Amino acid sequence: MIPSAFEYHRPASLAEATQLLASSEDAKILSGGHSLLPMMKLRLANPSVVIDIGRLDELRGIQEAGAAIIIGANVTHYEAETSAVLQQQCPILSETAAAIGDLQVRNAGTIGGSVAHADPSADWPAAMLAVNAEITLSKAGGTRTVSATDFFIDLLMTVMEEDEILTSIRVNANPPRTGGTYLKVPQPASGFALAGVAAQVTLGSDHTIQQVAVGITGVDNKAFRASATETALQGQAATEAAISQAAAQATDGADALEDIHASAEYRLHLARVYTKRALLQAVERAQNG
Numbered sequence: 001m002i003p004s005a006f007e008y009h010r011p012a013s014l015a016e017a018t019q020l021l022a023s024s025e026d027a028k029i030l031s032g033g034h035s036l037l038p039m040m041k042l043r044l045a046n047p048s049v050v051i052d053i054g055r056l057d058e059l060r061g062i063q064e065a066g067a068a069i070i071i072g073a074n075v076t077h078y079e080a081e082t083s084a085v086l087q088q089q090c091p092i093l094s095e096t097a098a099a100i101g102d103l104q105v106r107n108a109g110t111i112g113g114s115v116a117h118a119d120p121s122a123d124w125p126a127a128m129l130a131v132n133a134e135i136t137l138s139k140a141g142g143t144r145t146v147s148a149t150d151f152f153i154d155l156l157m158t159v160m161e162e163d164e165i166l167t168s169i170r171v172n173a174n175p176p177r178t179g180g181t182y183l184k185v186p187q188p189a190s191g192f193a194l195a196g197v198a199a200q201v202t203l204g205s206d207h208t209i210q211q212v213a214v215g216i217t218g219v220d221n222k223a224f225r226a227s228a229t230e231t232a233l234q235g236q237a238a239t240e241a242a243i244s245q246a247a248a249q250a251t252d253g254a255d256a257l258e259d260i261h262a263s264a265e266y267r268l269h270l271a272r273v274y275t276k277r278a279l280l281q282a283v284e285r286a287q288n289g
């Protein structure tokens with residue numbers, strides 16, 4: 001199908017983009033276009049103004065900043081997958097990027113576009129939760145930072161206001177004895193997650209779990225943290241028995257999606273099984289980290 005008619009703008013700077021967004025009615029930001037354009041073609045989105053930020057260099061690049069890493073919104077999935085900084089300092093993010101769609105999707109789609117879009121089956125939101133990412137939003141005359149835990153609200157809904165642009169994502173470099181992994185069961189045609197689990201663990205020298213975060217996607221209307229699992233493991237010895245028991249609580253409180261690809265019950269089951277597998281793998285990596 002062909003999208004409805006729209007005005008197309010390609011601003012030369014972030015400042016120009018935020019000004020345009022503030023002064024336009026019913027505008028949409030375009031970055032990689034791999035979610036927005038299909039939605040426009042299906043007439044599920046009908047913006048009258050499209051603001052293309054995809055070529056803004058100021059939103060590109062992955063920079064180290066002390067113990068943190070700043071990832072520009074326009075970083076493609078492929079750039080994140082192959083980034084030496086992420087592979088060395090926060091490898092769960094490269095691993096998540098590698099799990100997205102196919103090479104064509106990874107070459108065009110961006111981390112900022114995926115996080116802003118908040119598809120309930122997208123991979124990045126789970127990883128953002130597992131690494132406690134901080135998301136920077138800019139608008140004409142202001143910038144704010146929101147933690148990933150507060151960012152995702154509901155199906156395709158975030159705390160972003162209509163006049164805000166996601167500009168960067170800040171994560172911490174892994175401290176010593178930290179390991180993480182992202183595991184998913186993909187829907188075979190699209191690659192989107194039927195269930196995807198990102199787990200990040202930091203161990204103490206006595207093999208207890210000092211920090212743990214688990215993000216789950218594909219199951220509920222939005223990616224969520226497996227809070228009961230995290231609480232059960234905090235300060236505990238990282239044994240298979242403890243992990244197995246805690247993973248059984250991974251979907252507590254989840255309101256599971258049901259569609260032609262998977263029943264709610266199957267999604268919940270996958271999430272619990274993959275939480276256990278992801279935590280075991282994260283602990284193994286933390287031991288060697």
Ligand SMILES: Cc1cc2nc3c(=O)[nH]c(=O)nc-3n(C[C@H](O)[C@H](O)[C@H](O)COP(=O)(O)OP(=O)(O)OC[C@H]3O[C@@H](n4cnc5c(N)ncnc54)[C@H](O)[C@@H]3O)c2cc1C
Binds near residue numbers: 035117121123124
């Ligand atoms: C065939 C196919 C398979 C796919 N498989 C997967 C998969 O396995 N896993 C997965 O996670 N995803 C998958 N995707 C989605 C893909 O990762 C998209 O690229 C991504 O979700 C959106 O990123 P984008 O840069 O293309 O955003 P766009 O399509 O340009 O924008 C998406 C939405 O976010 C808004 N937006 C974009 N950038 C910003 C910004 N910086 N600030 C504010 N708002 C913004 C837009 O207005 C729009 O509403 C697939 C897509 C396709 C077409």
